[in-house]
Amino acid sequence: MVSFRGLDLAEPQQAQVRHRALSRHFFPVDRLLLGYVGVASAVALSRLSSFPDCGWLLLANALVVALVLMVTRSDLGPFGRLVHDAYPILLLIALYASLDILNGGGRVAVHDATVQRWEQALFSGEPSRDWWQAAPSAFWSAVLHAAYFSYYLIIAVPTVVLLRRADRAPVRRFVFAVMVTFVVCYLVFIFFPVAGPYYAFPRPGGPFVDNAAARLVYGLLAEGSSFGAAFPSSHVAASVAATVVAWTASRSLGLVLGAATALLTVGVVYCQMHYGVDAISGLVLGLAVGVGVNCVNGER
Secondary structure: OHHHHHHHHHHHHHHHHHHHHHOEOOOHHHHHHHHHHHHHHHHHHHOOOOOOOHHHHHHHHHHHHHHHHHHOEOOOOHHHHHHHHHHHHHHHHHHHHHHHHHOOOOOOOOOHHHHHHHHHHHHOOOHHHHHHHHOOOHHHHHHHHHHHHOHHHHHHHHHHHHHOOOOOHHHHHHHHHHHHHHHHHHHHHHHOOEOOHHHHOOOOOHHHHOOHHHHHHHHHHHHHOOOOEOOOOHHHHHHHHHHHHHHHHOHHHHHHHHHHHHHHHHHHHHOOOOOHHHHHHHHHHHHHHHHHHHHHOOOO
16 A cells, blocks of 8 residues: 555656656747747748758758757756857857858849948948048058957857846846847848848958958958848847847946947948948847837846
């Protein structure tokens, strides 16, 4: 009788353990990523005959789904919960690289002519092509190319800083805002690809790019630039959203990010990486997402 009574107690306990292992805790960012991967996979299927490498992208997207399901388990320990908070930022490199596959590595039709018409209407010229030539400065080239590179730090450093806090709400809000911004940009890149002045015009040369910061930026672009990812500027949009949300968590952090973001916003145009319209649309998108996430609290 004792053994039966023990079995009666053990079975419900084992069932509870299995239930906890199978149940999941999804944050909004998890659902956002799953939705984006679903859209990207549908596009990859539709373009598979034209761009065979999309088959590899479908496999990669399946791995992303598996990762999301893994990190959302309810029985995760402290390290697993930390990974759950930060993993979307780690996925950004892969998600960005996948855009080049979806756009056929430069074989997709682009809408630069449309954006250039907007540029002419707004600025009566092409600031991304003409500005650096009209006012070449080795000093500002170095500063603004460095600001362009600081984009990676603007995204990564606040994530690490906020992860160190016991209260995880700020880092979840930050990661959510950044990922919403990127997802919106990436969807535009897929359905309205724009190559940008980096591809459309002859690139800067001579003393203007003869500095370490410019060489670093051009080296990174040569290794990992995705075609069609110019409008809106995800560099500007994500940096602005990151600054707005980080400001609510730390005024000092927000000030540092704000200074870097201001230089970056100027730099993407002066250094001929983005059209002026790209920078403005990125600024508007980043502000909208940052303010919106702060208002609704992206943790919930």
